[in-house]
Amino acid sequence: MALTGGLQEAGGQQLRGSNQSGMRAYNERLVLSLVRRHAVLVKTEIARMTGLSAQTISVIMRELEADGLLVRGEPIRGKVGQPSVPLSINPEGAFFIGLKVGRRSADLIVINFLGKPVASRHAGYAYPDPDAILAFVREGLAEMIAALGADQQSRIAGLGIAMPFQLWNWHDEVGAPQAQMDRWRHFDLKREIDAICNFPVYLQNDATAACAAELIFGERASRQDFIYFYVGSFIGGGIVLNGSLYAGRSGNAGALGSMPVPGRSGGTEQLIDQASIMVLEKMLVADGIDPSPLWQTPEDWSQFGPSVDRWIATVATGLAYAIVASVSIIDFETVIIDGGMPQAVRAALVIETRAAIAAMDLQGIDTPNVEAGSIGSIARALGAASLPLFDKYLIDQHTLMREA
């Protein structure tokens, strides 16, 4: 089975025609996407949902089952007629590797077809160094792949990298020597990893990858349109339209940090100057508190006291402003806020953001639902791993990555 070649892809800028193999590939992806979304489905139900004939669905699903992508469950009895056979995603059907490169640490994970991590490696550092990261990946990959069975190894679909764009611009904030960070300017991590892998490699902005993870693995994964904010060392985000991640012309849509917001002391600032963990770090230093636990114990900020509350208020105000502006451009139904922070802090941030939105002038605006992300700090690595999943198995027309 192929499952390659989109039915209609905006290859470069060019619209392609569609033929039978593209049609079948599309229908196969459609079936897989629907089964994933509903966890379990019987064939007749899929026929009804897609409008395709029962026979077509029968053929397609038999093939997907033969390929080991779907597994059949116990027949459902107790209703009139022949029992129906529920089919679901085979967790062992495919494996995906995700690499997150951050300012303070890197993560490497392997997930199964359901998105469940089956292996992982972590590395912390003072600042990211190309060679060290490449060595970490090389070693971790070798170990983790070896730990998989032979059959599973052949089912690795690809590796995705989630990394901030233009890493070299942040030597100041990261606290690294500029010469070190400048090395990133000419270091092509994707190419280097490509060279040591016999499966495809993908690269995406880290916050956009986190958004992809929320789209596919999030709790209410059927949302059609939402905007996603990831508050990390910096702030970034992603946009989902019509159930598809929108990466934009440059692949850098959702560069939300550059949004202008009212400054704390008049004038305007950029969102990144108000909503990021770097801002908290500066506040702590100003308050005479050691900020290093921020990165060492990211799940416990209780020792920071009221500084965190002040930070939450600042972030919420900035986010509220950015959210209202976003919604006036695209009528997002839902806004998701996630980030590398303790759950309690995230929950407080969501509540204060809702309040800050309510305090604004909302005439002509449908107030969106503001919710906490359901994934948390693993979102970026998970999103990285989801890149090959999107590319090979899911309906995500023309948005995530433009065709080569």
Added chain:
Amino acid sequence: MALTGGLQEAGGQQLRGSNQSGMRAYNERLVLSLVRRHAVLVKTEIARMTGLSAQTISVIMRELEADGLLVRGEPIRGKVGQPSVPLSINPEGAFFIGLKVGRRSADLIVINFLGKPVASRHAGYAYPDPDAILAFVREGLAEMIAALGADQQSRIAGLGIAMPFQLWNWHDEVGAPQAQMDRWRHFDLKREIDAICNFPVYLQNDATAACAAELIFGERASRQDFIYFYVGSFIGGGIVLNGSLYAGRSGNAGALGSMPVPGRSGGTEQLIDQASIMVLEKMLVADGIDPSPLWQTPEDWSQFGPSVDRWIATVATGLAYAIVASVSIIDFETVIIDGGMPQAVRAALVIETRAAIAAMDLQGIDTPNVEAGSIGSIARALGAASLPLFDKYLIDQHTLMREA
């Protein structure tokens, strides 16, 4: 020939499967869209562009020609091999009707397959009244349709309406009695017009329709992503992503008037409070100038003097802010500004907006090209007429209107 049934449409929320007739319909739309975009194309070129075989294109284009949608030109000689036959859109291939309902006037136009108006009617009024507009449409339609030949009458593909959403909320601004405007609340113009037409009727927000006109008939019609501002009595706009108009969940995406921008005297306002012709009207009244020529001679504002310059500066500042916010969400390559104002005013507005953007903090942002719209005040009526054109003949997957 059918040309109906999308290959993959988000019907409601449901993803549909694809079959052969859908595939053919898609390929036919693709061919028509390409010919439209390039004005003239020979078959082999289309085969190369679409990736389809020469034979497939041959069959499809022969059918489109037989249906009268394409016409062949003079064979091109002077090159090795058999001369190629250029094909182009048949101007008489289809006709579309557009109705614009504004705060001060209504327009009804008929355009041909190339978007050229072939008939039009205009009606001015102090405020819009449902019965009067319906009568205007009924009468105008009868006359204009009668003036077409019998063959042309059968080629009318549909009628589109461009109208502000929630007309009834503006009794104050329009200066109409609230009771009158309240009638719109329960008056379903689409249904009423549907009843007197034997072709499909479409309805869209007026500014979004203007954006559609710019997308399909604008000078550089190949733009993939842009945001569009229409400065009319109020302000509105539209969004084009991947070459398709994005209408959003509620069909009201690009409700740009609600965007928060810095207030002229501190705090924040909504964009609509700075960027609309209503604002100019208020300025004129405050300056002791009669504003009525605004609506009576919309092509000549020279008599208003320096008030207009102050207004331009205000609008430019607000727009600049909204543009930077937009671009930080979606990396639009191009921003188009159009509106119901004299060309010279529009040109000045574009220049001042560019300057205002340059004065902002643009770190992390790719400065977009800001350009004047190429259509002007007819954009809304033209956009209305383009609604059935999109629906029947063009590739515009899943964005403009969700399937019934």
Added chain:
DNA sequence: CAATAAATAAATCACTCTTATTTAGTTATT
């Protein structure tokens, strides 16, 4: 046993692709 729903095999239909042929010109050679 009748009724019903799920599943699918076989036959049919629609569409694109491949291959081979025709057509109409240009370019090179005599």
Added chain:
DNA sequence: AATAACTAAATAAGAGTGATTTATTTATTG
């Protein structure tokens, strides 16, 4: 100037693929 070689466009015929339609089988309820 006449002729041959070559090339590109266009398309007819046949093959291949995939969805649909029709008919049949299977398993269950009542």
